[in-house]
Amino acid sequence: MNKSEIIEILLNDPDEDKIFREADDIRRKNLGDEIHLRGLLEFSNICARNCFYCGLRKDNPFVKRYRLKEDEILACCVQGWQLGLKSVVLQSGEDGYFNISRMENLISQIKSATKLAVTLSTGELARADYFRLKEAGADRFFMRFETSDPLLFSKYKPDSSYIRRFDCLRWMREAGFQVGSGIMVGLPGQSVKSIARDIMLFKELELDMIGIGPFIAHPDTPLAGSNKNNLKAALKVLAVARILCPKAHMPAASAMEALSEQGREMALRAGANVIMPNITPEKYRGDYLLYPGKIALSQSPLETVQSARELIKKMGRKEAQDYGHSLRRQNEREGA
Ligand code: SAM
Numbered sequence: 001m002n003k004s005e006i007i008e009i010l011l012n013d014p015d016e017d018k019i020f021r022e023a024d025d026i027r028r029k030n031l032g033d034e035i036h037l038r039g040l041l042e043f044s045n046i047c048a049r050n051c052f053y054c055g056l057r058k059d060n061p062f063v064k065r066y067r068l069k070e071d072e073i074l075a076c077c078v079q080g081w082q083l084g085l086k087s088v089v090l091q092s093g094e095d096g097y098f099n100i101s102r103m104e105n106l107i108s109q110i111k112s113a114t115k116l117a118v119t120l121s122t123g124e125l126a127r128a129d130y131f132r133l134k135e136a137g138a139d140r141f142f143m144r145f146e147t148s149d150p151l152l153f154s155k156y157k158p159d160s161s162y163i164r165r166f167d168c169l170r171w172m173r174e175a176g177f178q179v180g181s182g183i184m185v186g187l188p189g190q191s192v193k194s195i196a197r198d199i200m201l202f203k204e205l206e207l208d209m210i211g212i213g214p215f216i217a218h219p220d221t222p223l224a225g226s227n228k229n230n231l232k233a234a235l236k237v238l239a240v241a242r243i244l245c246p247k248a249h250m251p252a253a254s255a256m257e258a259l260s261e262q263g264r265e266m267a268l269r270a271g272a273n274v275i276m277p278n279i280t281p282e283k284y285r286g287d288y289l290l291y292p293g294k295i296a297l298s299q300s301p302l303e304t305v306q307s308a309r310e311l312i313k314k315m316g317r318k319e320a321q322d323y324g325h326s327l328r329r330q331n332e333r334e335g336a
């Protein structure tokens with residue numbers, strides 16, 4: 001598929017079920033019926049940045065800020081491991097407290113207490129820091145580039161640099177991480193042409209993981225009020241991305257479920273192969289609101305993992321028992 005074909009599908013294709021079925025077939029042929037569970041731990045909602053789209057932005061005065069203590073983070077990871085998870089995603093705002101030495105310590109502790117694969121989703125760092133975190137034992141790094149439109153990027157991420165965001169993705173790769181990135185679909189002013197370029201970039205960047213989710217306007221941000229339902233559009237982008245990147249791991253973003261009760265299931269039928277049950281302690285969960293309508297606010301980690309397992313069973317799929325490392329990297333190692 002070239003860029004104009006992608007644009008044509010995103011803009012005009014009346015039969016979206018056909019594209020979802022095609023993506024689902026490609027997912028099955030390349031990754032099988034197994035769904036990977038990755039526990040999402042939102043360990044700090046403190047952020048130095050002011051992204052226009054995000055409820056955690058520094059200038060939002062209505063957020064009750066929290067930061068888990070290192071031993072709480074460790075306990076959550078151990079709990080995730082005991083629940084049978086093979087991997088955790090440590091996500092946060094860009095919180096200066098968690099400097100590189102603290103993160104190194106934390107990762108070493110998680111790695112000695114469990115056999116979890118660790119993904120970091122903590123934002124932009126200096127080049128050398130990615131190497132240190134990899135050396136400390138982290139396996140994967142996930143950071144969306146959000147949009148490949150440089151003007152939109154600088155408008156909505158005024159204290160970040162477009163070029164640097166892509167530098168960071170390159171540094172993660174150089175440091176040896178399995179690398180994930182992605183976008184939001186439906187940002188005000190985002191063109192279909194730029195989304196087609198985003199999808200081409202997923203392929204060019206040879207991403208191991210691709211996260212695509214609908215943009216949902218948060219009332220306490222500068223983008224308040226742009227209340228379009230972007231679920232169908234995000235599902236279509238996910239499906240096209242699956243067709244272009246057959247081996248990448250792709251989560252069914254929880255933002256999909258925030259827009260429809262069946263959102264995650266729809267994503268798992270349109271190319272996704274990963275669910276990220278939230279394992280953040282319930283008392284903090286409601287304070288990590290990137291967007292309104294977040295799901296599972298009062299479910300315990302046991303319940304979120306159970307409900308992911310029920311969904312897998314209901315769909316006739318299987319829970320993966322392995323780590324779900326990058327298939328692309330594995331093939332490279334084996335010379336495939
Ligand atoms: N702070 C890190 C960063 O920005 O890369 C990681 C955490 S950040 C909260 C994770 C992702 O949330 C962002 O990459 C963005 O795509 C998504 N996000 C933020 N606000 C959102 C919104 N209003 N609707 C949907 N997704 C949103």
Ligand code: SF4
Pocket residue numbers: 047048049050051054055056057058092093094123
């Ligand atoms: Fe901070 Fe990430 Fe939200 Fe931007 S998207 S304000 S960097 S948490």
